[in-house]
Amino acid sequence: MNYKTKLLRTLVLFCVLAFSKLMAQNYIPSKENLDARVSFQEAKFGMFVHWGVYSILGDGEWVMNNQNIAIDEYEKLPSFFNPIDFDPKEWVALVKEAGMNYITITSRHHDGFSMFDSKVTDYDIVDATPYGKDVLKALAEECRKQGVKLFFYYSLLDWNRDDYFPRGRTGKGIPGRGEGEWEEYITFMKAQLKELLTNYGEIGGIWFDGHWDQKEWDGKKFGELKVDWHYDEIYKMIHDLQPQALIGNNHHIGVIDGEDFQMFEKDLPGKNTTGWGTAADQIGLVPLEVCETINGTWGFNLQDRKHKSNKELIHYLIKAAGYGSNMLLNVGPMPNGKIQPEHQSSLRAMGKWLKENGNTIYGTQKGPIEPTDDFVSTQKGKTIYLHVLNPDLNLIHIDRVPVKIKSVRVLKTQKNIPFRNDKFGMVVDVSALSKDPIDTVIQIELK
Numbered sequence: 001m002n003y004k005t006k007l008l009r010t011l012v013l014f015c016v017l018a019f020s021k022l023m024a025q026n027y028i029p030s031k032e033n034l035d036a037r038v039s040f041q042e043a044k045f046g047m048f049v050h051w052g053v054y055s056i057l058g059d060g061e062w063v064m065n066n067q068n069i070a071i072d073e074y075e076k077l078p079s080f081f082n083p084i085d086f087d088p089k090e091w092v093a094l095v096k097e098a099g100m101n102y103i104t105i106t107s108r109h110h111d112g113f114s115m116f117d118s119k120v121t122d123y124d125i126v127d128a129t130p131y132g133k134d135v136l137k138a139l140a141e142e143c144r145k146q147g148v149k150l151f152f153y154y155s156l157l158d159w160n161r162d163d164y165f166p167r168g169r170t171g172k173g174i175p176g177r178g179e180g181e182w183e184e185y186i187t188f189m190k191a192q193l194k195e196l197l198t199n200y201g202e203i204g205g206i207w208f209d210g211h212w213d214q215k216e217w218d219g220k221k222f223g224e225l226k227v228d229w230h231y232d233e234i235y236k237m238i239h240d241l242q243p244q245a246l247i248g249n250n251h252h253i254g255v256i257d258g259e260d261f262q263m264f265e266k267d268l269p270g271k272n273t274t275g276w277g278t279a280a281d282q283i284g285l286v287p288l289e290v291c292e293t294i295n296g297t298w299g300f301n302l303q304d305r306k307h308k309s310n311k312e313l314i315h316y317l318i319k320a321a322g323y324g325s326n327m328l329l330n331v332g333p334m335p336n337g338k339i340q341p342e343h344q345s346s347l348r349a350m351g352k353w354l355k356e357n358g359n360t361i362y363g364t365q366k367g368p369i370e371p372t373d374d375f376v377s378t379q380k381g382k383t384i385y386l387h388v389l390n391p392d393l394n395l396i397h398i399d400r401v402p403v404k405i406k407s408v409r410v411l412k413t414q415k416n417i418p419f420r421n422d423k424f425g426m427v428v429d430v431s432a433l434s435k436d437p438i439d440t441v442i443q444i445e446l447k
Helices: 003-022 030-043 053-057 088-097 135-146 180-200 231-241 309-322 341-360
Strands: 043-049 102-108 149-155 205-210 214-216 222-225 247-249 262-265 288-293 325-331 374-379 384-389 394-400 405-410 419-422 427-431 439-446
Touching: 030 149, 030 247, 030 325, 043 149, 043 341, 088 102, 088 135, 088 341, 102 135, 102 180, 135 149, 149 180, 180 205, 180 231, 231 247, 247 262, 309 325, 309 341, 309 374, 325 341, 325 439, 341 374, 405 419
Parallel strands: 043 102, 043 325, 102 149, 149 205, 205 247, 262 288, 288 325
Antiparallel strands: 214 222, 374 384, 384 439, 394 427, 405 439, 419 427
């Protein structure tokens, strides 16, 4: 371990201990876990994969809920799910070409169908489909070969099982849902999570979703939690089986005891533009991650034409880094196992940009200059990277940066730029620059 990694791990441990004391938490992460947090923070860019039998219908991953498809009707889908064009080597090669460092894939989504070989249910890809093979096993093996971390998304809620009872606030219109025992559902989840943690080698972590289903929503805020998710037992089991595995939970609240990173769905940290996101005062002292879609939906949607431009996607990646966060960018593979050509094109464009500018993103921390829509900053050691996102800017004026500045240059040409940093604030004159339409990076060296 080099000096930089040791320093980062020490800082992470200090923050964790401080936060644990502040929030009266009992969880003390292991050395392996702290090292994994540092690696996770430095990775900065990952691929989110929403893929399941819902892809057959081409209407997103919530299609069962949105169309109120009866359980006996929906259970016909696995019988003709046969992704013969799934090629894990091709997927992981695309991830690397895009400049991504990890993959988070849906092992089980809200429809209750498992995309792995589970021994506690036959409602899985091996037992219920003509394909009959474990796609997560193949992907895990390929990730190890190509040096890419693999995380498993796992849905806490389930529209299929009777023992997911009491029912949550979603899926209420789905015909055929029965009643069962909540504790049996918890036992089922524990067994599946144990399978994911023991049958697929070392993994990056578990990405939970669905906590919010058991909280009432009045259109403005969530109500009280109706059930006990048994997080103390589940989180302990994960850390016991794989100490380095990171736990995150998309519950839209502050960090719960035992969690190792915090995610923000379709929002930059603290922004909460969705109305159901995480407030700024609930951001924890753990690694951060924002997740976003390339188009408008997570799962494959045949008629989704809301594809974001390459510029929008690159800006989102830069802004995420400027907030000290990773970006987890989603693809929704087609039912044949292929990633949509439009998504592949977007990912390759981002990879091309990162080949030239990755040093200003990977391994960086949030810079001392507060992010805006016009510019954000990242920092690595004594170097600050100021990303100018608005090419129409001629003068950058910000509150005084409380550091001593040695030089300000254009990163690409190393040409000096006039600047001032005094009690009236910091001013950088960029009027004479020929700006890049996507991002002009200014390198600020500190004394």
